[in-house]
Amino acid sequence: MFRGLFNFRTKQLGHIPVKTKMCVLPLISYDEKTETLDYGQCFTIDVVSMSVNSMTVRHNDVLKKGNILEFRTKHALEDRECLKCMSFKSLPETPSFSSFIGKIIWRSNEEAGVNIIMMKEQDKQAILKAMTDKSKK
Numbered sequence: 001m002f003r004g005l006f007n008f009r010t011k012q013l014g015h016i017p018v019k020t021k022m023c024v025l026p027l028i029s030y031d032e033k034t035e036t037l038d039y040g041q042c043f044t045i046d047v048v049s050m051s052v053n054s055m056t057v058r059h060n061d062v063l064k065k066g067n068i069l070e071f072r073t074k075h076a077l078e079d080r081e082c083l084k085c086m087s088f089k090s091l092p093e094t095p096s097f098s099s100f101i102g103k104i105i106w107r108s109n110e111e112a113g114v115n116i117i118m119m120k121e122q123d124k125q126a127i128l129k130a131m132t133d134k135s136k137k
Contacts, residue, residue, distance in 0.1 A: 016049060016050060016051070016127075016130055016131050017048070017049050018047045018048065018049055018050045018055075019046075019047070019048070020046075020047050020073075021044050021045065021046055021047070021091050022044065022045055022047055022071045022072060022073055022091070023042055023043075023044055023071070023072045023073075023074075023077060023091060024042060024043055024044065024045045024069050024070070024071055024072075025039040025040070025042050025069065025070040025072070026039060026040035026041075026067060026068075026069055027039060027040075027068040027069060027070060027101070028040050037070075039070070043062060044091065045057050045058070045059055045063075045071075046058040046059075048111065050127060051127065051131070052116070052119075052124045052127050052128060052131075053115065053116050053119075054102075054105075054113060054114060054115055054116055055102070055113075055114045055116065056111055056112070056113055056114070057111065057112050057114060058110055058111055059107070059110070059111065059112050061109060063104050063107055063112045064104065064107065065104050065105065065106065065107050065112075066103065066104060067103070067104045068101065068102075068103050068117075069101070069102055069103075069104070069114070070099050070100070070101050071099065071100055071101075071102060071114075072099040073091065073097050074091040075097065075098075077091075097119075097123045097126065098119075098120045098122070098123055100116055100118060100119040100120070100123060101116070101117055101118040101119075102114035102115060102116045102117060103115050103117055
């Protein structure tokens, strides 16, 4: 399932500007036998731009190159602990993607680049549609 986490290629398609917040869960470990993920403490992050396979985020110096993270929008938060979190209230209703996994491939003091390594097809289609709509304007 996660064999591609550490072996990837980056392709830039085209970014659309996005101003939104997402919940981020750092991936601490993955057990291949049971396919169990273990996460660290969640935090929110500001998304600056996004494409089908990458995005740029603002991070308050908490991200390191090589970090593997699960990104979730308000729509994808299901756990009771997530719903009780104070950050949950600050997340916007849109975009309403499923959760997806990304790896930090570059960072500066303020921003970081995320290579999206696992995303559902329906979310890719939603991003492509937004990119198409943006280019028509």
